[in-house]
Amino acid sequence: MTALLETRGLTAFYGDFQALFGVDITLARGETVAIIGANGAGKTTLMRAITGVLRSARDQILHAGTGIGHLPADTIMKRGIAMVPEGRRLFPSLTVEENLLIGAQHKGGRDLGDRIDSLFARLTGGPDPAAMAGDHDGSGHWSLETVYDLFPILRERRRSPGTALSGGQQQMVAIGRALMSNPDILLCDEISLGLAPVVIRDIYAALPRIRETGASVIIVEQDIGQALAVADRVYCMMEGRVTLEGRPDTISRDDIHAAYFGAAA
Amino acid sequence: MIGLDTLVQGVLLGGLYALFAAGLSLVFGIMRLVNLAHGDLIVFGAYLILVVVSVLGVNPFLAALVAAPVMFALGWLLQKVVLNRTLGDDILPPLLVTFGLSVVIQNALLESFSADSQRISMGALETASVDLGPVTVGVLPLITFASAVLVIVGLNQLFYRTAIGRAFRATSDDQVTASLMGIRPDRVFATATAVAMLVVTIAALYLGTRANFDPSAGPARLIYAFEAVIIGGLGSLWGTLAGGIIIGVAQTVGAAINPEWQILAGHIAFLLVLLVKPRGLFPQGGGR
Ligand SMILES: Nc1ncnc2c1ncn2[C@@H]1O[C@H](COP(=O)(O)OP(=O)(O)OP(=O)(O)O)[C@@H](O)[C@H]1O
Ligand SMILES: [Mg+2]
Numbered sequence: 001m002t003a004l005l006e007t008r009g010l011t012a013f014y015g016d017f018q019a020l021f022g023v024d025i026t027l028a029r030g031e032t033v034a035i036i037g038a039n040g041a042g043k044t045t046l047m048r049a050i051t052g053v054l055r056s057a058r059d060q061i062l063h064a065g066t067g068i069g070h071l072p073a074d075t076i077m078k079r080g081i082a083m084v085p086e087g088r089r090l091f092p093s094l095t096v097e098e099n100l101l102i103g104a105q106h107k108g109g110r111d112l113g114d115r116i117d118s119l120f121a122r123l124t125g126g127p128d129p130a131a132m133a134g135d136h137d138g139s140g141h142w143s144l145e146t147v148y149d150l151f152p153i154l155r156e157r158r159r160s161p162g163t164a165l166s167g168g169q170q171q172m173v174a175i176g177r178a179l180m181s182n183p184d185i186l187l188c189d190e191i192s193l194g195l196a197p198v199v200i201r202d203i204y205a206a207l208p209r210i211r212e213t214g215a216s217v218i219i220v221e222q223d224i225g226q227a228l229a230v231a232d233r234v235y236c237m238m239e240g241r242v243t244l245e246g247r248p249d250t251i252s253r254d255d256i257h258a259a260y261f262g263a264a265a
Numbered sequence: 266m267i268g269l270d271t272l273v274q275g276v277l278l279g280g281l282y283a284l285f286a287a288g289l290s291l292v293f294g295i296m297r298l299v300n301l302a303h304g305d306l307i308v309f310g311a312y313l314i315l316v317v318v319s320v321l322g323v324n325p326f327l328a329a330l331v332a333a334p335v336m337f338a339l340g341w342l343l344q345k346v347v348l349n350r351t352l353g354d355d356i357l358p359p360l361l362v363t364f365g366l367s368v369v370i371q372n373a374l375l376e377s378f379s380a381d382s383q384r385i386s387m388g389a390l391e392t393a394s395v396d397l398g399p400v401t402v403g404v405l406p407l408i409t410f411a412s413a414v415l416v417i418v419g420l421n422q423l424f425y426r427t428a429i430g431r432a433f434r435a436t437s438d439d440q441v442t443a444s445l446m447g448i449r450p451d452r453v454f455a456t457a458t459a460v461a462m463l464v465v466t467i468a469a470l471y472l473g474t475r476a477n478f479d480p481s482a483g484p485a486r487l488i489y490a491f492e493a494v495i496i497g498g499l500g501s502l503w504g505t506l507a508g509g510i511i512i513g514v515a516q517t518v519g520a521a522i523n524p525e526w527q528i529l530a531g532h533i534a535f536l537l538v539l540l541v542k543p544r545g546l547f548p549q550g551g552g553r
Contacts, residue, residue: 074444091438105447
């Protein structure tokens with residue numbers, strides 16, 4: 001069966017610096033996969049490549065069997081792959097509610113802008129990413145109301161500037177914002193970073209409800225215990241490569257230690 | 266000598282300058298692009314309206330309505346084809362390219378229309394005035410000022426009440442994260458410049474009907490616009506209106522003292538405001 005998402009020999013570069021060296025991961029429909037690894041292992045780079053912020057070769061990333069590595073970020077998002085970026089990255093000029101609404105800015109189908117872009121692409125012979133946006137229509141369980149039900153505190157703070165909230169609340173906005181497009185695949189990059197343990201618990205408590213709606217999830221996490229607790233499968237990365245892959249119940253602490261820090265021997 | 270009348274004339278003149286400036290402010294606020302051809306685009310718009318008036322024989326307001334969609338489309342193309350390629354971490358390319366554009370527009374207008382100065386005739390409206398108690402003001406300056414206020418209210422509505430405006434603000438905050446939300450920054454920028462060109466059309470209508478213009482009239486309008494934007498605080502539309510009014514009042518007061526001082530007084534007011542408030546009156550985030 002084709003994986004929902006797959007990377008094949010994925011490489012990524014920042015200028016001359018190579019950050020990923022042939023990364024292979026898969027995500028099956030309905031699955032939750034965790035990616036762990038030390039600082040600088042390449043986890044965020046992997047997320048950037050999948051979301052199209054960093055472009056790759058077409059067939060290094062497959063979405064339900066279709067090569068998407070060459071597509072720009074907005075087209076990837078329109079295909080139903082949403083991102084909770086590292087550091088939350090709320091829009092400071094937008095209120096909490098506007099930050100959420102912007103996640104649902106794209107409401108499926110081809111709008112006038114897409115048509116103009118396609119026409120323009122045809123006239124200039126340029127690429128037409130709009131044609132690759134697929135048929136994900138952005139409808140589903142998640143709306144302002146259901147996101148507010150998931151994180152009730154956001155309803156109270158909806159008129160505040162997004163960046164006036166506490167770190168944990170900002171993280172809730174970032175998650176809600178990604179959910180607003182009703183993604184098939186949700187990518188979360190270090191959603192527990194810098195937060196107090198009680199806050200982390202609150203945020204992770206939302207994960208089962210997100211999975212119930214049918215989303216498949218990739219979480220990037222430095223907290224190994226947290227990752228093993230929620231994931232169906234775990235990948236460990238080191239220096240731009242996958243060094244371990246397995247189910248939480250079958251991999252040992254020693255395996256993880258070796259994959260995380262490199263074999264000391 | 267400097268009576269209420271002078272002040273009122275100055276405020277109304279400020280409306281015209283605010284119209285010159287609003288498009289510049291909009292584009293700068295969203296993409297940090299200083300369009301050095303802004304004044305020339307206004308002059309281009311004035312010629313376009315002039316042509317529509319003489320070809321279709323309609324009145325200037327109707328002609329502006331005809332010109333508006335053309336200007337909108339031109340703005341979209343200009344941004345999409347030319348200016349988007351210049352945006353990046355380096356601020357020099359957009360300055361060079363828009364400076365080049367300014368030269369191209371001026372020369373094209375010179376070739377097509379000669380250096381003779383032109384005027385779009387408003388007929389009786391040009392001299393009409395209304396009595397407002399202590400002062401008598403021209404109807405055309407009054408309409409200009411009202412248009413400026415309407416433009417700024419309209420742009421603020423667009424910015425803070427619509428999905429497009431949300432995308433404008435988000436893209437201005439953080440392009441990469443905006444693209445993760447399905448927004449295509451180059452398209453947002455093209456839309457913004459297209460909208461700015463609608464404002465340019467309105468500015469062109471009043472530039473062309475209130476005074477003579479010729480192909481070289483652009484750069485001076487750019488300077489007034491620029492000063493208004495800076496005085497108001499970069500990115501604040503109401504600040505831009507305030508900036509326009511300050512320059513308008515300074516020029517009228519200067520002219521009342523000595524007609525030769527009109528332009529100079531405007532520039533001095535600009536420098537004074539910058540001395541007191543280097544970031545303008547309503548720096549970013551202020552003028553909601
Ligand atoms: N914008 C950039 N330009 C150049 N090099 C970068 C850039 N971003 C990351 N790198 C480098 O790429 C490598 C992988 O970084 P990445 O951010 O993907 O790691 P990470 O696993 O997410 O780390 P962390 O846990 O600290 O978030 C590192 O060596 C990093 O220094
Ligand atoms: Mg990271």
